[in-house]
Amino acid sequence: MTHDDTATLAAIVREAYDRQTPLEIVGGGTRRHLGRAPDGQPLPLASHSGVVEYEPSGFVVTVRAGTTLHDLDAVLSREGQKVTVDIPRFSSTSTVGGAIAAGFTGPGRPYTGALRDSVLGTRIISGTGQVLTFGGKVLKNVAGFDVSRLMVGAFGTLGVILDVTLRVSRCPEDVQVIEFEMSWSDARERLKRWEGDLPLTGAFYHRGVLSVRLAGRAARVTAAVRELGGERGRPEVFTELRDLALEFFRAPGSLWRLLVPPDSPWDPQETLIDWAGAQRFWVTLAPAQKVREKALQYGGQAVWVWGPDRSEGPWAAPPAATMALLTRVKAALDPQAILNRGRLYPDW
Numbered sequence: 001m002t003h004d005d006t007a008t009l010a011a012i013v014r015e016a017y018d019r020q021t022p023l024e025i026v027g028g029g030t031r032r033h034l035g036r037a038p039d040g041q042p043l044p045l046a047s048h049s050g051v052v053e054y055e056p057s058g059f060v061v062t063v064r065a066g067t068t069l070h071d072l073d074a075v076l077s078r079e080g081q082k083v084t085v086d087i088p089r090f091s092s093t094s095t096v097g098g099a100i101a102a103g104f105t106g107p108g109r110p111y112t113g114a115l116r117d118s119v120l121g122t123r124i125i126s127g128t129g130q131v132l133t134f135g136g137k138v139l140k141n142v143a144g145f146d147v148s149r150l151m152v153g154a155f156g157t158l159g160v161i162l163d164v165t166l167r168v169s170r171c172p173e174d175v176q177v178i179e180f181e182m183s184w185s186d187a188r189e190r191l192k193r194w195e196g197d198l199p200l201t202g203a204f205y206h207r208g209v210l211s212v213r214l215a216g217r218a219a220r221v222t223a224a225v226r227e228l229g230g231e232r233g234r235p236e237v238f239t240e241l242r243d244l245a246l247e248f249f250r251a252p253g254s255l256w257r258l259l260v261p262p263d264s265p266w267d268p269q270e271t272l273i274d275w276a277g278a279q280r281f282w283v284t285l286a287p288a289q290k291v292r293e294k295a296l297q298y299g300g301q302a303v304w305v306w307g308p309d310r311s312e313g314p315w316a317a318p319p320a321a322t323m324a325l326l327t328r329v330k331a332a333l334d335p336q337a338i339l340n341r342g343r344l345y346p347d348w
Helices: 006-019 069-077 096-102 184-194 218-228 236-242 288-297 320-333
Strands: 023-026 041-044 051-055 060-064 081-083 119-125 131-135 160-170 174-181 200-206 209-216 254-259 272-274 279-284 301-306
Touching (some): 006 119, 006 160, 060 069, 060 096, 096 160, 174 218, 184 200, 200 236, 209 218, 209 236
Antiparallel strands (some): 119 131, 119 160, 200 209, 200 272, 254 279, 254 301
């Protein structure tokens, strides 16, 4: 069942632009707690849904933004396929558009790529109410930027996402999870040794246990399990990590993603270590400034995910030159700053 609300949505945005009225873009509502609290009247996208085009032989699908990830999974699984990358699903109402806007990629990122790498094209409504197409079969951009990928993680501040074209891949024949009790330093050395030789699609470390996910052809997975040994783990543990649903994430405080060098000496007891060390999750009551300073100390950056204080937003302000460049793109796509105003940066 598909439904195209393009004309109605574009008319609403054009009227908002004329009146300089901010809009809050709302899909399934499962990511509204991420980022700063936006200012504006709700612009519902949930009914703008359905698969626009699907070519199983070409491993490409174009889907409307209001389509739930659950429904997209169902369509792809009938052809033995899936979205190539790990996309968090916070509930059954999580939508494709919301996932693109938030930009999070789950534990498979080092092995199957980032979400932005799977986005081949988008169709959006600009802040002036124009319907624009980027990427895919229509190779257009603004000021030399790959605008489709700029939509990933922009929290809806650069355009109302209408349709997204994504890469898809075959579903693995087998998936196994194995656990090992060891120190983080030993776990890190093993992951370095295994890289490229085994069908790894996920690896995280928490409280003295390294959990690895093996997926692919059944024979190769079976051989890898036999070679590695260890204890069998729950396959759903990686789904729970992807969806930030593990008990670890329920601790009081703010949840942060720490993007740091894999060999960072950050105390492993404080964090859940994902992406083979490149991402650390930390739940803390520490002030945002202290967290960001600590991440910088280790050569990385801290990204706020959720917590009681939304005023800091997900990202710290970038360097002045970068911010000036981003502001030029924002001015080209949303000159009155009416789309999700304040969600990513103040006054954006």
